[in-house]
Amino acid sequence: MRRFKMQLGAVVLLLTVCLGSISSFAADKMETYPLTSMEQLKLSNAVAKPMAYKGRDAIQVKLGPGPYGGPDRNTFAYLPGVDFHNGVIEVDVVGALAAEAGQDARGFVGIAFRIAPDLSKCEGIYLRPTNGRANDQVRRNHSTQYFAFPDYTFARFRKESPEKYESYVDLVPGEWTKMRIEVEGERARLYVHGAEQPVLLVNDLKLGKDARGSIGLWVDSGTEGYFSNLRITYKD
DSSP, rough: OOHHHHHHHHHHHHHHHHHHHHHHHSSSEEEOOOOOOSSHHHEESSSEEEEEEETEEEEEEOOOOOSSSSSSSSOOOEEEEEESSSEEEEEEEEEOOOTTOEEEEOOEEEEEEEEEEEOEEEEEEEEGGGGGOOOOOHHHHSSSSEEETTTTTTHHHHSSSSSTTOOOOOOOOSSEEEEEEEEEETTEEEETOOOOSSEEEESTTTOOTTTTEEEEEOOOTEEEEEEEEEEEEEOO
């Protein structure tokens, strides 16, 4: 009898833990944006429009006219009603070279997050699709990138912390690619193509663990960026 009670107690404890986890998961808030219109989007140094691309409806984003003072800036279409701190951002993207792209263009496309209300600060993770299958190993090693506007550009990271904020992942320019970014406190993880393991680890997000704000569809020079099926899961 005593053994039975001990086994029953263990089962009850296990169920309590499981139910607690389910309740916690169910409490997470999720929002989806099909990205088929400009209705919920505003622009920062960018132009955007809805259009079909390779079999699906999407939002095309390009840089707007004017100088921006260098790369890794607040160049995006963003969701002003979003207040994101910790959670998961999932989106399908295409980074295609624009007709006017220069020789340094890479099809830069990704997500900006924790965008300040005045757009003066944000963080982002993006892809360089033309690097994914380049015949140069160094270029391949620069297929993904983290930045924090306005102080931490890829150039600064590459000079002060070589290889730490970039990584390789197989990419095909002009093709749909699935991105998943998990953010918690000062950490971010990038997953690509639905892989179980992250391709980029950032353990010291430069805006700090308390930063929060909007989410943007980010591009840089020489890029026609396409975005579809945005999903945001809020963990707090």
